[in-house]
Amino acid sequence: MSKLHLGQVDYLNCLPVYYALEEGLSPLDVKLIKGPPTQLNRLFLSGELDITPISSIEYARNKEKCIILPHMSISSDGRVESILLFSRLPVTELDGKKVCVTSSSATSVVLLKVLFEHYYHVDVEFITTEPDLDEMLTRADAALLIGDDAMLAHHRVLQEKLPLTVSDLGEAWKLLTGERMVYALWVIRREFAAAYPEEVSRIAKLLYASKLIGLDSMPAIIGKAKRRCPLPIAVLEDYFLNVIKHEFSDEYQHALLTFYNYAYKSGVIEDRVQLEIWSEDLE
Structure with missing residues (x-):
């Protein structure tokens, strides 16, 4: 073998x-x-x-x-810290907006779609791109990143005090389902x-x-x-x-x-x- x-x-x-x-x-x-x-x-x-x-x-x-x-x-079990949505608006105000999702992930994109439909109740247009926060936010009002990319981007948002809302998908899933x-x-x-x-x-x-x-x-x-x-x-x-x-x-x-x-x-x-x-x- x-x-x-x-x-x-x-x-x-x-x-x-x-x-x-x-x-x-x-x-x-x-x-x-x-x-x-x-x-x-x-x-x-x-x-x-x-x-x-x-x-x-x-x-x-x-x-x-x-x-x-x-x-x-x-x-x-709740927050995951490495699957994050970065948005210029509160998530509930993204209805009709564009959202860039990372090409690196499959589950996280589906989870975001589920949360948009069943938790946030917004309908958006998805664009699949490479995981680059700045580039994603030139094309859309929100961006989904995962893994080390998400953690590094979140650290940068905090350090530079960027005007972005950061939503943890694990935390949102826990609030929706308790799971x-x-x-x-x-x-x-x-x-x-x-x-x-x-x-x-x-x-x-x-x-x-x-x-x-x-x-x-x-x-x-x-x-x-x-x-x-x-x-x-x-x-x-x-x-x-x-x-x-x-x-x-x-x-x-x-x-x-x-x-x-x-x-x-x-x-x-x-x-x-x-x-x-x-x-x-x-x-």
């Missing part, structure tokens, strides 16, 4: 899962392929990745091609799982173990994040210790199904979704 190709979202939010792999602390021997969520989605669906974090909305659209690995997600929000899942190709079930169990255990190592190595992860991204230590500590989650317990699964139900109501997906999770007990 050739070396497996494992996708890695090239944002800070994946560091707790991949820290052990990057530092040689895990025996999982894979080739890491880094990129933004939409690129990893595309590589996985074209068969160029065997395992990857996939945008949760893309699982709903392509569930016949993959199986979810247990105990793994990119999630938040957590699951932005990405780790999945493995269905045909690989059918051919090599013992290998899938081994991989699932090692990825989970890698996550646990990361969660126990927060000072080192925060230090690594600081070397990668010029955000204040206090911001990084808050993000890793209080904000970003990587769980996929029953509560997170229920929250994800709630998101799928809203996406279905908004016409974003054609059918209601059931989750198919690899059943290996990793605890």
Whole structure:
């Protein structure tokens, strides 16, 4: 069997899962392929990745091609700090306006559409662009950014006291539904799982173990994040210790199904979704 190709979202939010792999602390021997969520989605669906974090909305659209690995997600319980809408107007005054959305994301764009329809009650025109706040705001009245781009832009808004309203989509989702929000899942190709079930169990255990190592190595992860991204230590500590989650317990699964139900109501997906999770007990 050739070396497996494992996708890695090239944002800070994946560091707790991949820290052990990057530092040689895990025996999982894979080739890491880094990129933004939409690129990893595309590589996985074209068969160029065997395992990857996939945008949760893309699982709903392509569930016949993959199986979810247990105990793994990119999630938040309320504010997420890295999925932000920057707007010149209060969000409820954006009706009929243009909104630029980042080309880097799939789930966040759908979440924004759901929130516009069911929470803010505005109808807007969406424009997909590269993630550059200044350029986006020359073309529209609001801009959606995710990941490190969102965090750096928010820091700049605060430092420069820019006249923008910043809305956290995780927080808005919590206010709408009372639920957590699951932005990405780790999945493995269905045909690989059918051919090599013992290998899938081994991989699932090692990825989970890698996550646990990361969660126990927060000072080192925060230090690594600081070397990668010029955000204040206090911001990084808050993000890793209080904000970003990587769980996929029953509560997170229920929250994800709630998101799928809203996406279905908004016409974003054609059918209601059931989750198919690899059943290996990793605890």
